[in-house]
Amino acid sequence: xxxxxxxxxxxxxxxxxxxxxxxxxxxxxxxxxxxxxxxxxxxxxxxxxxxxxxxxxxxxxxxxxxxxxxxxxxxxxxxxxxxxxxxxxxxxxxxxxxxxxxxxxxxxxxxxxxxxxxxxxxxxxxxxxxxxxx
Amino acid sequence: xxxxxxxxxxxxxxxxxxxxxxxxxxxxxxxxxxxxxxxxxxxxxxxxxxxxxxxxxxxxxxxxxxxxxxxxxxxxxxxxxxxxxxxxxxxxxxxxxxxxxxxxxxxxxxxxxxxxxxxxxxxxxxxxxxxxxx
Amino acid sequence: xxxxxxxxxxxxxxxxxxxxxxxxxxxxxxxxxxxxxxxxxxxxxxxxxxxxxxxxxxxxxxxxxxxxxxxxxxxxxxxxxxxxxxxxxxxxxxxxxxxxxxxxxxxxxxxxxxxxxxxxxxxxxxxxxxxxxx
Amino acid sequence: xxxxxxxxxxxxxxxxxxxxxxxxxxxxxxxxxxxxxxxxxxxxxxxxxxxxxxxxxxxxxxxxxxxxxxxxxxxxxxxxxxxxxxxxxxxxxxxxxxxxxxxxxxxxxxxxxxxxxxxxxxxxxxxxxxxxxx
Numbered sequence: 294x295x296x297x298x299x300x301x302x303x304x305x306x307x308x309x310x311x312x313x314x315x316x317x318x319x320x321x322x323x324x325x326x327x328x329x330x331x332x333x334x335x336x337x338x339x340x341x342x343x344x345x346x347x348x349x350x351x352x353x354x355x356x357x358x359x360x361x362x363x364x365x366x367x368x369x370x371x372x373x374x375x376x377x378x379x380x381x382x383x384x385x386x387x388x389x390x391x392x393x394x395x396x397x398x399x400x401x402x403x404x405x406x407x408x409x410x411x412x413x414x415x416x417x418x419x420x421x422x423x424x425x426x427x
Numbered sequence: 428x429x430x431x432x433x434x435x436x437x438x439x440x441x442x443x444x445x446x447x448x449x450x451x452x453x454x455x456x457x458x459x460x461x462x463x464x465x466x467x468x469x470x471x472x473x474x475x476x477x478x479x480x481x482x483x484x485x486x487x488x489x490x491x492x493x494x495x496x497x498x499x500x501x502x503x504x505x506x507x508x509x510x511x512x513x514x515x516x517x518x519x520x521x522x523x524x525x526x527x528x529x530x531x532x533x534x535x536x537x538x539x540x541x542x543x544x545x546x547x548x549x550x551x552x553x554x555x556x557x558x559x560x561x
Numbered sequence: 562x563x564x565x566x567x568x569x570x571x572x573x574x575x576x577x578x579x580x581x582x583x584x585x586x587x588x589x590x591x592x593x594x595x596x597x598x599x600x601x602x603x604x605x606x607x608x609x610x611x612x613x614x615x616x617x618x619x620x621x622x623x624x625x626x627x628x629x630x631x632x633x634x635x636x637x638x639x640x641x642x643x644x645x646x647x648x649x650x651x652x653x654x655x656x657x658x659x660x661x662x663x664x665x666x667x668x669x670x671x672x673x674x675x676x677x678x679x680x681x682x683x684x685x686x687x688x689x690x691x692x693x694x695x
Numbered sequence: 696x697x698x699x700x701x702x703x704x705x706x707x708x709x710x711x712x713x714x715x716x717x718x719x720x721x722x723x724x725x726x727x728x729x730x731x732x733x734x735x736x737x738x739x740x741x742x743x744x745x746x747x748x749x750x751x752x753x754x755x756x757x758x759x760x761x762x763x764x765x766x767x768x769x770x771x772x773x774x775x776x777x778x779x780x781x782x783x784x785x786x787x788x789x790x791x792x793x794x795x796x797x798x799x800x801x802x803x804x805x806x807x808x809x810x811x812x813x814x815x816x817x818x819x820x821x822x823x824x825x826x827x828x829x
Contacts, residue, residue: 307729445710461575623758
């Protein structure tokens with residue numbers, strides 16, 4: 294069994310580097326989101342389509358453990374493993390690792406829910422429920 | 428006793444808004460950093476000066492609990508309370524609240540250490556130690 | 562006569578600094594947008610309200626002349642002067658200057674039009690026309 | 696003869712989308728920079744190495760003509776053609792086009808110079824001069 298459901302290969306871009314010469318710690322949030330969104334799209338969940346259907350997938354909590362910095366030019370991969378907690382919570386366990394030696398750069402956990410864009414109330418629409426039923 | 432050591436007043440900028448019409452969840456990381464850096468500067472800790480002295484304050488871990496979104500034009504404040512854990516870890520407990528009614532937008536905790544920029548080794552230089560001795 | 566219609570005071574935030582130790586050149590685009598949007602709001606043009614009315618103000622062209630860099634902690638102001646070209650184009654002449662000595666940091670010119678969000682066609686709705694009639 | 700010296704293939708990432716549902720106009724600046732930096736690296740010019748040698752390549756001016764917006768999921772390419780003006784100026788003519796039909800998204804021109812990082816004075820170090828002599 295794989296340790297992840299999906300992974301993306303990415304490369305550090307110079308505009309992501311901060312004054313310490315490493316990737317700024319807020320940029321990892323974008324890497325993580327990118328990988329989650331690409332992954333759920335492979336499952337048929339397009340967050341833009343959901344948005345126009347009146348649903349938004351929102352982040353309830355996010356924690357990042359920074360293990361080692363990324364430097365200019367580094368190639369790395371972002372992984373994601375999705376699970377469910379209770380009826381409404383969707384958990385994404387994620388990692389970022391250097392491509393060249395698999396060393397750990399960041400470990401993260403995102404907790405997400407689907408909300409009705411109008412009311413802001415949590416919900417689990419059938420289209421999303423079906424993703425977990427497979 | 429105050430619930431925080433310091434707070435900054437800020438306002439949402441339009442370029443921080445995402446396709447859901449709310450502040451993108453990565454932007455809060457920048458708000459939190461801004462408040463921490465302004466605060467430690469009031470204590471005499473200038474991270475740019477530290478950087479040229481060969482020390483970098485780095486984030487080891489960061490967790491955010493998103494309670495409510497920020498919208499275009501919202502005025503809010505970011506708070507910070509600093510404490511120490513062991514000899515090397517510096518803990519920042521932070522909140523973001525709407526200015527108009529103090530309702531909670533985000534609760535966060537950052538764990539930071541000082542590292543020698545050349546070796547990457549954790550350290551606690553005297554100039555930083557002195558901040559806690561006061 | 563003033564050299565500008567409006568100006569905003571801002572301060573460099575550390576997360577805007579790049580690996581050269583200065584504000585990254587893309588960040589100025591955000592400063593310029595911020596000032597334009599705050600200014601047009603004082604004229605009764607709220608771009609979020611316009612968006613929900615079905616109109617988007619979009620940038621057709623933007624040019625920036627970088628005269629001097631901004632550094633960590635710098636306080637600066639952004640100015641804007643609005644004019645009209647033909648029936649549809651809205652011109653924003655803008656500058657960024659250091660607060661302490663008014664020295665020029667950046668000169669910019671943005672050309673904007675209003676488009677129908679559905680069709681993408683340029684338009685000049687009455688609510689916007691009225692702004693120029695005053 | 697090719698119309699460009701180099702091109703990069705990229706894809707829109709969701710975090711680059713603004714409240715209008717399109718790529719925010721400041722993000723293109725990053726796409727352009729990314730392509731320039733990757734390109735000059737193929738010529739042996741590593742801006743990080745230059746920085747540690749005491750030279751910074753800085754942008755003097757940048758102009759963007761926005762022709763059509765990029766949407767979530769769009770695949771596009773960024774092109775660059777480099778030329779020289781006088782002894783010190785390096786000109787980058789750039790375009791962004793949709794991959795699927797080559798339609799123009801953005802045309803841009805960047806004027807860059809090399810400066811001595813300490814003095815801020817323009818210069819043309821031999822290592823850079825050699826790039827043009829080839």
